[in-house]
Amino acid sequence: MLIMSRTLIVQEKLDRLIAGYSAYAETDEIIRLMKREITKLDFQVVCEHTENGCWFVPEY
Template sequence: MIISPKALARAKAEKLKKGYTAFVETETVAHFLKKEIEKQNLRVVVDQTPHGCWFTPLEREE
Protein backbone atom coordinates (compact mmCIF):
# COMPACT_ATOMS: atom_id res chain seq x y z
CA MET A 1 0.00 0.00 0.00
CA ILE A 2 1.36 3.42 -0.97
CA ILE A 3 0.63 6.36 1.32
CA SER A 4 1.00 9.91 0.07
CA PRO A 5 3.59 11.94 2.03
CA LYS A 6 1.24 14.95 1.94
CA ALA A 7 -1.64 12.90 3.35
CA LEU A 8 0.63 11.51 6.06
CA ALA A 9 1.78 15.03 6.96
CA ARG A 10 -1.83 16.23 7.21
CA ALA A 11 -2.66 13.31 9.51
CA LYS A 12 0.36 14.09 11.70
CA ALA A 13 -0.70 17.77 11.86
CA GLU A 14 -4.13 16.66 13.12
CA LYS A 15 -2.39 14.70 15.91
CA LEU A 16 -0.41 17.81 16.82
CA LYS A 17 -3.59 19.89 16.98
CA LYS A 18 -5.00 17.37 19.48
CA GLY A 19 -1.89 17.71 21.66
CA TYR A 20 -0.09 14.50 20.66
CA THR A 21 3.55 14.22 19.66
CA ALA A 22 4.28 13.19 16.07
CA PHE A 23 7.31 11.33 14.67
CA VAL A 24 8.30 11.14 11.01
CA GLU A 25 11.09 9.06 9.56
CA THR A 26 11.67 10.71 6.20
CA GLU A 27 12.84 14.16 5.13
CA THR A 28 9.98 14.37 2.64
CA VAL A 29 7.24 13.92 5.23
CA ALA A 30 9.06 16.26 7.63
CA HIS A 31 9.16 18.92 4.91
CA PHE A 32 5.41 18.62 4.21
CA LEU A 33 4.61 18.56 7.94
CA LYS A 34 6.60 21.75 8.51
CA LYS A 35 4.59 23.42 5.74
CA GLU A 36 1.34 22.16 7.28
CA ILE A 37 2.42 23.46 10.71
CA GLU A 38 3.06 26.91 9.22
CA LYS A 39 -0.22 26.91 7.33
CA GLN A 40 -2.21 25.97 10.47
CA ASN A 41 -0.14 28.30 12.70
CA LEU A 42 0.71 25.52 15.18
CA ARG A 43 3.34 26.02 17.88
CA VAL A 44 5.69 23.04 18.08
CA VAL A 45 9.20 22.08 19.11
CA VAL A 46 11.13 20.22 16.40
CA ASP A 47 13.81 17.73 17.44
CA GLN A 48 15.68 16.41 14.42
CA THR A 49 17.73 13.23 14.90
CA PRO A 50 19.64 11.02 12.46
CA HIS A 51 16.74 8.54 12.59
CA GLY A 52 13.84 10.93 12.10
CA CYS A 53 12.15 14.04 13.38
CA TRP A 54 10.01 14.55 16.50
CA PHE A 55 7.36 17.27 16.58
CA THR A 56 6.09 18.15 20.05
CA PRO A 57 3.17 20.57 20.41
CA LEU A 58 3.46 23.51 22.80
CA GLU A 59 0.53 24.34 25.03
CA ARG A 60 -1.53 27.24 23.84
CA GLU A 61 -1.47 30.38 25.94
CA GLU A 62 -5.01 31.65 26.37
Template sequence: MLVINRKHLAKAKLEQLKNGYSAFADSSEVAGHLEREIKKHNLRVHIDRTPLGSWFIPIKDDE
Protein backbone atom coordinates in the same frame (compact mmCIF):
# COMPACT_ATOMS: atom_id res chain seq x y z
CA MET B 1 2.84 -3.28 -2.79
CA LEU B 2 1.39 -0.66 -0.46
CA VAL B 3 1.76 2.96 -1.54
CA ILE B 4 1.40 5.60 1.16
CA ASN B 5 0.68 9.19 0.16
CA ARG B 6 3.18 11.28 2.13
CA LYS B 7 1.00 14.41 2.05
CA HIS B 8 -1.87 12.40 3.54
CA LEU B 9 0.47 11.04 6.21
CA ALA B 10 1.66 14.58 7.05
CA LYS B 11 -1.94 15.79 7.39
CA ALA B 12 -2.73 12.90 9.76
CA LYS B 13 0.30 13.87 11.86
CA LEU B 14 -0.86 17.49 11.82
CA GLU B 15 -4.16 16.37 13.36
CA GLN B 16 -2.18 14.63 16.12
CA LEU B 17 -0.38 17.91 16.84
CA LYS B 18 -3.64 19.88 16.86
CA ASN B 19 -4.95 17.42 19.46
CA GLY B 20 -1.91 17.99 21.68
CA TYR B 21 0.02 14.82 20.79
CA SER B 22 3.57 14.56 19.52
CA ALA B 23 4.26 13.21 16.05
CA PHE B 24 7.29 11.51 14.47
CA ALA B 25 8.34 11.65 10.83
CA ASP B 26 11.03 9.21 9.73
CA SER B 27 11.46 10.67 6.24
CA SER B 28 12.59 14.15 5.30
CA GLU B 29 9.78 14.37 2.74
CA VAL B 30 7.04 13.80 5.35
CA ALA B 31 8.83 16.16 7.76
CA GLY B 32 8.94 18.86 5.07
CA HIS B 33 5.23 18.51 4.31
CA LEU B 34 4.46 18.60 8.02
CA GLU B 35 6.58 21.72 8.60
CA ARG B 36 4.73 23.54 5.80
CA GLU B 37 1.35 22.55 7.28
CA ILE B 38 2.47 23.68 10.76
CA LYS B 39 3.44 27.11 9.38
CA LYS B 40 0.20 27.38 7.41
CA HIS B 41 -1.84 26.70 10.58
CA ASN B 42 0.37 28.89 12.84
CA LEU B 43 0.94 26.07 15.34
CA ARG B 44 3.57 26.41 18.05
CA VAL B 45 5.69 23.28 17.77
CA HIS B 46 9.17 22.29 18.93
CA ILE B 47 11.03 20.27 16.27
CA ASP B 48 13.70 17.84 17.43
CA ARG B 49 15.69 16.54 14.46
CA THR B 50 17.61 13.31 15.03
CA PRO B 51 19.56 11.01 12.69
CA LEU B 52 16.54 8.67 12.64
CA GLY B 53 13.87 11.31 11.93
CA SER B 54 12.13 14.36 13.36
CA TRP B 55 9.96 14.69 16.44
CA PHE B 56 7.27 17.37 16.40
CA ILE B 57 6.20 18.32 19.91
CA PRO B 58 3.34 20.77 20.45
CA ILE B 59 4.08 23.72 22.73
CA LYS B 60 1.28 24.28 25.20
CA ASP B 61 0.11 27.84 25.88
CA ASP B 62 1.06 27.64 29.56
CA GLU B 63 4.73 26.84 28.78
Protein backbone atom coordinates in the same frame (compact mmCIF):
# COMPACT_ATOMS: atom_id res chain seq x y z
CA MET C 1 2.78 -3.36 -1.82
CA LEU C 2 0.74 -0.66 -0.13
CA ILE C 3 1.42 2.86 -1.34
CA MET C 4 0.37 5.67 0.99
CA SER C 5 -0.22 9.25 -0.02
CA ARG C 6 2.32 11.65 1.48
CA THR C 7 -0.39 14.28 1.95
CA LEU C 8 -2.51 11.78 3.86
CA ILE C 9 0.43 10.85 6.09
CA VAL C 10 1.14 14.53 6.81
CA GLN C 11 -2.55 15.24 7.52
CA GLU C 12 -2.75 12.35 9.99
CA LYS C 13 0.35 13.59 11.80
CA LEU C 14 -1.01 17.15 11.89
CA ASP C 15 -4.28 15.88 13.34
CA ARG C 16 -2.29 14.19 16.12
CA LEU C 17 -0.43 17.44 16.84
CA ILE C 18 -3.62 19.47 16.96
CA ALA C 19 -5.10 16.90 19.35
CA GLY C 20 -2.12 17.49 21.67
CA TYR C 21 -0.01 14.43 20.84
CA SER C 22 3.51 14.33 19.46
CA ALA C 23 4.25 13.09 15.94
CA TYR C 24 7.33 11.52 14.40
CA ALA C 25 8.50 11.78 10.79
CA GLU C 26 11.34 9.72 9.34
CA THR C 27 11.86 10.98 5.80
CA ASP C 28 13.17 14.38 4.75
CA GLU C 29 10.18 14.88 2.47
CA ILE C 30 7.60 14.27 5.21
CA ILE C 31 9.56 16.52 7.59
CA ARG C 32 9.61 19.28 4.97
CA LEU C 33 5.88 18.94 4.30
CA MET C 34 5.12 18.89 8.03
CA LYS C 35 7.09 22.09 8.62
CA ARG C 36 5.33 23.78 5.71
CA GLU C 37 1.86 22.87 6.97
CA ILE C 38 2.71 23.82 10.56
CA THR C 39 3.85 27.24 9.32
CA LYS C 40 0.64 27.69 7.31
CA LEU C 41 -1.45 26.86 10.39
CA ASP C 42 0.73 29.09 12.60
CA PHE C 43 0.86 26.21 15.07
CA GLN C 44 3.56 26.30 17.73
CA VAL C 45 5.63 23.11 17.94
CA VAL C 46 9.07 22.05 19.09
CA CYS C 47 11.07 20.17 16.44
CA GLU C 48 13.51 17.66 17.89
CA HIS C 49 15.83 16.44 15.14
CA THR C 50 17.46 13.04 15.65
CA GLU C 51 19.75 10.93 13.50
CA ASN C 52 16.77 8.99 12.15
CA GLY C 53 14.03 11.62 11.85
CA CYS C 54 12.24 14.43 13.62
CA TRP C 55 9.83 14.62 16.56
CA PHE C 56 7.18 17.33 16.50
CA VAL C 57 5.87 18.20 19.95
CA PRO C 58 3.04 20.73 20.41
CA GLU C 59 3.73 23.73 22.65
CA TYR C 60 1.14 24.95 25.14
